[in-house]
Amino acid sequence: MEKIANFFKTFLLVELVKGMALTGRHFFARKITVQFPEEKTPQGFRFRGLHALRRYANDEERCIGCKLCEAVCPALAIHIETEERTDGTRRTTRYDIDLVKCIFCGLCEEACPVDAIVETRILEYHGEKRSDLYYTKPMLLAVGEKHEEQIAKDKALDAKYR
Amino acid sequence: MINIEIDGKHIEIESGCSVIDAADRLGIYIPRFCYHKKLSIAANCRMCLVQIEKAPKPLPACATPVAEGMKIFTASEQAVKAQKGVMEFLLINHPLDCPICDQGGECELQDLAVGYGGSTSRYNEEKRVVLHKDIGPLVAAEEMSRCINCTRCVRFGIEIGGAMELGQAFRGEHAEIMAFMSDTVDSELSGNMIDLCPVGALTSKPFRYSARTWELSRRKSISPHDSLGSNLAVQVKNNHVMRVLPIENEAVNECWLSDKDRFSYEGLNSAERLTKPMVKQNGKWLEVEWQVALEYVANGLRQIARETGAEYIGALATPHSTLEELYLLQKLVRGLGSNNVDFRLRQSDFSADSKQAGAPWLGMAVADINNVDRFLLVGSFLRKDHPLLASRVRQATKKGAQVNLIHAADDDLLMPLTNKKIVPPTEMTTVLAQVLKALAIVKQATLDTSVQQVVQSVMPSASAQAMADSLASGERVAILLGNFAQQHPQASQLQLLAQHIAALCGAKFGFFGEAANSVGGYLAQAVPFAGAEHGMNASAMLAAPRKAYILLNVEAELDTQNPQQAISAMNAADMVVALSAYKHHAAEYADVLLPIAPFTETSGTFVSSEGRTQSFKGTVQPLGEARPAWKVLRVLGNMLNISGFDYNNSEAVRDEVLGGADMSAKLGNVLHGMSAQTAIWNVAGLQRVSDVPIYTTDAIVRRAASLQKTRDAATPRALMHSVELKKLNLQSGEMVKLTQGHGSARLSIIADDSLPHGIVRVAAGHAATAELGAMFGDIMVNRA
Numbered sequence: 001m002e003k004i005a006n007f008f009k010t011f012l013l014v015e016l017v018k019g020m021a022l023t024g025r026h027f028f029a030r031k032i033t034v035q036f037p038e039e040k041t042p043q044g045f046r047f048r049g050l051h052a053l054r055r056y057a058n059d060e061e062r063c064i065g066c067k068l069c070e071a072v073c074p075a076l077a078i079h080i081e082t083e084e085r086t087d088g089t090r091r092t093t094r095y096d097i098d099l100v101k102c103i104f105c106g107l108c109e110e111a112c113p114v115d116a117i118v119e120t121r122i123l124e125y126h127g128e129k130r131s132d133l134y135y136t137k138p139m140l141l142a143v144g145e146k147h148e149e150q151i152a153k154d155k156a157l158d159a160k161y162r
Numbered sequence: 163m164i165n166i167e168i169d170g171k172h173i174e175i176e177s178g179c180s181v182i183d184a185a186d187r188l189g190i191y192i193p194r195f196c197y198h199k200k201l202s203i204a205a206n207c208r209m210c211l212v213q214i215e216k217a218p219k220p221l222p223a224c225a226t227p228v229a230e231g232m233k234i235f236t237a238s239e240q241a242v243k244a245q246k247g248v249m250e251f252l253l254i255n256h257p258l259d260c261p262i263c264d265q266g267g268e269c270e271l272q273d274l275a276v277g278y279g280g281s282t283s284r285y286n287e288e289k290r291v292v293l294h295k296d297i298g299p300l301v302a303a304e305e306m307s308r309c310i311n312c313t314r315c316v317r318f319g320i321e322i323g324g325a326m327e328l329g330q331a332f333r334g335e336h337a338e339i340m341a342f343m344s345d346t347v348d349s350e351l352s353g354n355m356i357d358l359c360p361v362g363a364l365t366s367k368p369f370r371y372s373a374r375t376w377e378l379s380r381r382k383s384i385s386p387h388d389s390l391g392s393n394l395a396v397q398v399k400n401n402h403v404m405r406v407l408p409i410e411n412e413a414v415n416e417c418w419l420s421d422k423d424r425f426s427y428e429g430l431n432s433a434e435r436l437t438k439p440m441v442k443q444n445g446k447w448l449e450v451e452w453q454v455a456l457e458y459v460a461n462g463l464r465q466i467a468r469e470t471g472a473e474y475i476g477a478l479a480t481p482h483s484t485l486e487e488l489y490l491l492q493k494l495v496r497g498l499g500s501n502n503v504d505f506r507l508r509q510s511d512f513s514a515d516s517k518q519a520g521a522p523w524l525g526m527a528v529a530d531i532n533n534v535d536r537f538l539l540v541g542s543f544l545r546k547d548h549p550l551l552a553s554r555v556r557q558a559t560k561k562g563a564q565v566n567l568i569h570a571a572d573d574d575l576l577m578p579l580t581n582k583k584i585v586p587p588t589e590m591t592t593v594l595a596q597v598l599k600a601l602a603i604v605k606q607a608t609l610d611t612s613v614q615q616v617v618q619s620v621m622p623s624a625s626a627q628a629m630a631d632s633l634a635s636g637e638r639v640a641i642l643l644g645n646f647a648q649q650h651p652q653a654s655q656l657q658l659l660a661q662h663i664a665a666l667c668g669a670k671f672g673f674f675g676e677a678a679n680s681v682g683g684y685l686a687q688a689v690p691f692a693g694a695e696h697g698m699n700a701s702a703m704l705a706a707p708r709k710a711y712i713l714l715n716v717e718a719e720l721d722t723q724n725p726q727q728a729i730s731a732m733n734a735a736d737m738v739v740a741l742s743a744y745k746h747h748a749a750e751y752a753d754v755l756l757p758i759a760p761f762t763e764t765s766g767t768f769v770s771s772e773g774r775t776q777s778f779k780g781t782v783q784p785l786g787e788a789r790p791a792w793k794v795l796r797v798l799g800n801m802l803n804i805s806g807f808d809y810n811n812s813e814a815v816r817d818e819v820l821g822g823a824d825m826s827a828k829l830g831n832v833l834h835g836m837s838a839q840t841a842i843w844n845v846a847g848l849q850r851v852s853d854v855p856i857y858t859t860d861a862i863v864r865r866a867a868s869l870q871k872t873r874d875a876a877t878p879r880a881l882m883h884s885v886e887l888k889k890l891n892l893q894s895g896e897m898v899k900l901t902q903g904h905g906s907a908r909l910s911i912i913a914d915d916s917l918p919h920g921i922v923r924v925a926a927g928h929a930a931t932a933e934l935g936a937m938f939g940d941i942m943v944n945r946a
Contacts, residue, residue, distance in 0.1 A: 064261055064262045065371070066260075066261035066262060066266070066374070067374045067377070068261060071374075071376060082371055082372070082373075083371060083372065084370055084371040084372075088304065089262070090262060090371035113261040114261070
């Protein structure tokens with residue numbers, strides 16, 4: 001029985017018709033192409049883009065230098081040095097993320113006990129040299145300051161799942 | 163022996179053992195906080211609750227002795243429920259600030275909370291707050307809210323440290339740990355409380371917030387400070403020593419470490435480190451290449467040997483140098499044709515040289531100290547010079563040992579002393595002779611002719627008689643001579659008398675030993691009498707200045723018996739080569755500074771006072787252009803065309819020094835061919851008595867910033883009996899000018915009635931007293 005079916009398929013071009021039907025369906029469907037960068041695709045609030053270091057509302061930096069992000073980072077992209085600040089708290093003297101190494105897994109964000117290191121929705125950044133993608137503490141804090149509103153909103157949306 | 167069963171496993175164990183001991187021996191872990199094998203049982207954390215058959219309630223494993231046929235379940239439903247409940251209670255008041263806590267990652271509470279606790283807390287009320295305390299520069303008690311009141315630190319203070327410096331005050335929820343004796347914890351063993359603390363309540367102040375525990379790699383090393391040879395775990399990050407912890411070795415340091423060993427690492431990272439070879443030209447220091455510096459040294463030494471004779475070359479080393487360094491130094495000097503090499507820089511009596519059976523050592527194993535039942539300690543600032551050996555003596559007194567002390571100062575040893583005789587150094591031999599005489603009478607023994615004359619001339623005092631009775635009544639007696647006795651101007655007399663006392667009561671007899679390699683120095687032949695011809699000893703080399711000096715790790719004004727003499731000898735010399743890890747005072751008198759590596763940056767060997775040979779490897783790379791001293795000396799040997807300097811590694815040097823020979827054959831305290839003399843040195847006026855304060859003993863600790871902030875490192879003060887003060891019409895606390903020879907020091911003078919009359923106690927080894935002369939001898943006191 002199967003042999004007979006195969007025999008007819010050899011000259012009736014059933015596959016061709018099926019393929020053309022699929023093409024035809026998409027030809028008349030609504031287009032989803034986005035004209036990047038003028039247009040943008042929607043992003044979830046958990047989007048993992050460029051990193052940022054956040055501050056509290058009173059301008060105090062959140063990071064307490066616990067180095068959990070450094071320890072958890074599977075790509076060894078984070079480098080932290082700490083010292084005791086004059087007020088007796090531990091603060092970072094260095095907080096570097098090598099974005100060339102980073103795999104944007106988001107584990108640093110997960111590990112952070114004070115929501116200091118976060119991944120923002122920013123994906124449009126670039127570097128002309130490798131060293132441009134080596135983000136230091138002031139750079140990360142600057143990102144955080146610029147986008148704090150968005151970050152806070154996203155964190156609030158995520159909070160109920162935690 | 164008793165048969166018990168834990169989790170279905172049988173074990174036969176001696177009665178009196180606790181359940182937790184039995185479980186540990188079986189390899190079954192029972193969670194615990196307050197229990198520590200070296201401390202008494204408190205049973206106050208309740209974490210070790212286990213189920214025991216026929217017991218109605220779970221029982222604490224640490225405080226429950228085993229009984230015949232006992233069946234214990236450590237993981238039964240009842241036990242697990244109890245442990246989980248206890249953990250929940252412990253966490254009620256714990257701040258759970260692990261991310262900012264220095265203990266995070268090595269915290270017992272953190273580990274056990276994961277293993278035995280619940281995943282969430284039901285507690286939503288306010289937590290207890292305990293105020294932070296400042297208890298000194300070494301131990302941080304900044305977050306006492308973390309304390310779970312296990313009282314390990316309190317028990318450590320009482321039982322091991324000898325004083326209850328921390329205690330628990332108030333009750334119930336208000337209970338808190340605080341300093342009891344003064345505001346601070348000043349024990350020389352205080353750092354162990356950091357290790358003992360199962361949470362982050364007591365942490366290390368110097369290490370505070372500088373690294374997290376998981377970033378550190380752990381490397382083995384040996385302490386270069388006191389003669390015990392503590393086993394260290396040097397923790398390293400990015401080629402930088404971050405902290406030092408003990409490695410457990412029951413025969414040496416048990417699980418403890420003295421603060422000197424623990425915190426001296428700060429000196430390794432000091433800004434004073436010498437990182438480039440330097441040569442002085444026309445009074446200016448120039449940084450040069452190694453090749454240039456070494457050629458300069460080789461040419462200089464060759465020239466002096468040719469022009470004035472090799473005997474005008476002298477070499478001095480500290481006993482903190484490694485066996486390999488000391489051996490190569492003496493080989494170099496002897497290769498040049500001189501025998502002037504010595505490492506006993508603070509010794510003043512060398513008459514025992516070559517009359518001794520071997521290298522002076524402890525005369526017994528360190529671990530045996532705990533079992534001694536009668537001690538005679540002669541001339542020792544035991545607690546400051548040998549903190550952990552003092553702790554072992556203290557343990558022995560807990561078991562009923564009697565301690566007899568003959569010394570020139572009455573520092574609190576924090577242990578009960580059965581008899582003590584505090585006399586001026588001039589009378590110490592007399593007291594020993596009295597004890598010897600009294601003992602000979604008690605034992606009805608005839609004395610050797612070498613001591614008979616001295617003994618005949620004395621009458622035993624009541625205290626000498628009491629000491630003799632105490633020693634005669636013991637079974638395991640030890641007669642131990644301290645650093646003070648070794649530095650004493652009649653050291654060999656003290657040794658001889660002690661030797662005869664030991665012979666009479668069948669005692670072990672030995673020396674505590676000043677530094678990590680005090681025994682090793684003899685084995686490395688870094689003494690003037692080791693060769694066929696005898697050279698000059700450390701004291702003679704400085705008294706009769708040489709043309710050239712090679713200094714290994716030496717700071718002439720701090721490490722020697724007579725700093726005044728040492729400095730003038732250095733200034734008079736044509737060439738002074740200083741091999742040092744630090745830039746220091748040598749810049750004024752030296753001609754060449756060669757940067758060498760301290761113990762963490764080189765491989766080497768220390769031979770501890772009990773004759774234990776412990777080799778170690780470098781833990782980090784040498785800083786800058788510093789190089790291990792054995793390599794520097796090896797290259798110098800090659801440059802000077804001395805044969806036998808072709809070592810590939812330090813192990814080859816060590817093997818050449820020690821060979822395969824039996825260590826016990828090389829050690830010996832017995833003096834031959836010496837007779838005791840009654841003569842004491844001329845006493846005119848006030849006599850100086852010197853101790854070397856605990857944190858000024860060697861170059862590394864002198865630069866350890868936190869140790870230098872402790873009370874033990876405070877600027878030395880002159881101490882004197884109040885009667886003597888009155889004679890000089892001085893008030894306690896006044897500034898005085900102390901004069902010895904042509905140098906003087908200005909210190910405040912304090913009345914101390916525990917000192918004998920006619921004595922001024924002034925610390926040596928400190929910059930404030932570096933202008934003074936010999937550690938023993940005449941001293942003048944005037945109002946400043």
